[in-house]
Amino acid sequence: MSDFVFQGFENFEISGIKKSRKSSKNKTNVIKVFVAIFCILLVCEFLVYMLVIPCMDRVDISWSGLSSYKVQNMQGVIGNSSNKTFLTFSTSDVKSALLTIPGIEDVKVVRRFPNKVYINVLERKPIAMTFISNNGRTQPVCIDKNGVLFTSDVISSDSDKSIPLISGIPVENIPEGMRIPQKYRALMEQIDSIRSLSQNYFAAISEIHVIPKEYGNYELVLYPIQSQTRILTGRQLNEESLQYMIVALDVVNTLEPDVEEIDLRYGSVSYTTRSNAHRRETGVFGE
Numbered sequence: 001m002s003d004f005v006f007q008g009f010e011n012f013e014i015s016g017i018k019k020s021r022k023s024s025k026n027k028t029n030v031i032k033v034f035v036a037i038f039c040i041l042l043v044c045e046f047l048v049y050m051l052v053i054p055c056m057d058r059v060d061i062s063w064s065g066l067s068s069y070k071v072q073n074m075q076g077v078i079g080n081s082s083n084k085t086f087l088t089f090s091t092s093d094v095k096s097a098l099l100t101i102p103g104i105e106d107v108k109v110v111r112r113f114p115n116k117v118y119i120n121v122l123e124r125k126p127i128a129m130t131f132i133s134n135n136g137r138t139q140p141v142c143i144d145k146n147g148v149l150f151t152s153d154v155i156s157s158d159s160d161k162s163i164p165l166i167s168g169i170p171v172e173n174i175p176e177g178m179r180i181p182q183k184y185r186a187l188m189e190q191i192d193s194i195r196s197l198s199q200n201y202f203a204a205i206s207e208i209h210v211i212p213k214e215y216g217n218y219e220l221v222l223y224p225i226q227s228q229t230r231i232l233t234g235r236q237l238n239e240e241s242l243q244y245m246i247v248a249l250d251v252v253n254t255l256e257p258d259v260e261e262i263d264l265r266y267g268s269v270s271y272t273t274r275s276n277a278h279r280r281e282t283g284v285f286g287e
Contacts, residue, residue: 063121086111204224232263
């Protein structure tokens, strides 16, 4: 009797083990199926990411650095490049097209797989303005620190009072994107240096007139906003010379209110009055 009971228990235990193994095997098979499906989906996604998107989708362009130009205008400049796919998109063609705009100094174009394009634009910063003749019409243009001529919304809005007006530079036949003559570029560097100062000196000057001289030299005539007296000075324009000009203007106008011109070229201050245009009156600053 005991042998029968023990044998029955043994058969029951073996049957339970077989059922447990079968259930575990079924679970393993289910897991394998899920893993296989996941791998297939992953491969499909990888193929879409690596092949379909770069070959079929047009690039997604992100712009940065724009202030004077609108994205819509830039899209028009690069033309059909914005509709190309990642594989057919040419960074060099886009960069060359954007650099044809006079107001753009540099461009960086970076592609990021699978369809991203990042375009960073470095616009020219106006440090002075002048006038050029274009098709018989006179129009204002900006000059950057390197002497390049370009148009900008800054001068049309008249929002930046630190940008001085420069006249007398022979730019009538120089198109946009070209540089002013070499000998005047040092003046642009001086103006750029003065504009970086905390004191806005050019807010008190309505115009800087350049007088060309022999052997490549030139002199400057400054026209203060709050005075009808013009100031004749040399080619060196810096903070010290502007401070000296302001002090000389105040002192001379206090001594003689009818001053037409102040000459600061030779280390002393001489001036000419309007009341007697044929007679030059000279005074030495500090006496």
